[in-house]
Amino acid sequence: MVGFQTRSHPDSHQADPYSGAPGTLPAKLEIGPARARDLPAIASLQRRAFPPRLAYPLGTLVFLWMLPWTRLLVARRNGMIVGCVIGDRVLEGSRIINLAVDPAARRQGIGSALLYAAEDALPGGDMTLMVQTGNTGARALYRRLGYEDESENPNYYGPGRPGVWMRKRRG
Ligand SMILES: CC(C)(COP(=O)(O)OP(=O)(O)OC[C@H]1O[C@@H](n2cnc3c(N)ncnc32)[C@H](O)[C@@H]1OP(=O)(O)O)[C@@H](O)C(=O)NCCC(=O)NCCS
Structure with a gap:
């Protein structure tokens, strides 16, 4: 996948709580494109985040990951995947098709940061x-x-x- 820049928190030692402003990230969080080897962990995250009928299975994630107009980003903290967002380009703009944060990592700004990152990755x-x-x-x-x-x-x-x-x- 191309077109992304991995973004890391500008100052991971900051004492202030996360402001939620666009272009900033919660402490120790990194957001970047998913790699092929991340897909099983993303499928596992989907099962933790969604009820069974809404969780994307591995096969769907592989398919989406391969599509050139789709962007699959992950949020990592201490090397663990704690969230993901999937978006794609459509005729009139762009669309978010999935957003998930690990239940143990919610209300820390990760969903917001993923959404901002997807908007950056899907311009226009x-x-x-x-x-x-x-x-x-x-x-x-x-x-x-x-x-x-x-x-x-x-x-x-x-x-x-x-x-x-x-x-x-x-x-
Ligand atoms: C929805 C979801 C992605 C939010 O992720 P998150 O990392 O907890 O979101 P954030 O911490 O960035 O939340 C930002 C703000 O959104 C609002 N918000 C988020 N979750 C909320 C909740 N459960 N109840 C009320 N407000 C909520 C709050 O205003 C929050 O700010 P605050 O924590 O300062 O009050 C996460 O709960 C999730 O994965 N849910 C299951 C999957 C899902 O429903 N995905 C979306 C549909 S595709």
């Missing part, structure tokens, strides 16, 4: 994503980073399981 046009209507945590995160509700699909995740399209306008 608006960002869109689909999220389960009842996923209040993820929706709060997306809103905080500038995504707005656009339309609802009542059966996107299966009968009676609605999802909402969200969009971040980027000019």
Whole structure:
């Protein structure tokens, strides 16, 4: 995969808590493109982060990783994969198709940092994503980073399981 720069925290010894500002990272966190050998660990992270029917299995991750218009980034802390984000380019811009943070590492800014990194890696046009209507945590995160509700699909995740399209306008 090409087109990424691994970003590391500008000052991993800083005493201040993570500000959440774009272009900064939580302490000791590194974000960069997934390597082929990372894919089994990402599949394991998916199983920890999502209910079984929503977790991407290894085969799907391998397929997505190979597509030239798809970006798969991982967040590492102390060498361990603690989060991942997958996005791709679509006709009118770019789309987030998966975002996951290890349950043991949540509310530390990792999801936000991954989302900012995906936006950097997918330049041009608006960002869109689909999220389960009842996923209040993820929706709060997306809103905080500038995504707005656009339309609802009542059966996107299966009968009676609605999802909402969200969009971040980027000019
Ligand atoms: C959604 C998810 C990626 C968030 O990751 P995270 O690293 O915990 O997110 P952050 O720490 O960057 O959160 C940033 C802000 O988003 C909001 N937020 C995140 N999770 C929240 C939750 N569970 N409840 C309420 N607000 C939440 C808060 O405003 C938070 O800031 P704060 O911690 O200072 O209050 C993570 O909970 C996850 O992997 N969930 C399961 C998979 C999933 O639902 N993915 C998204 C759909 S594809």
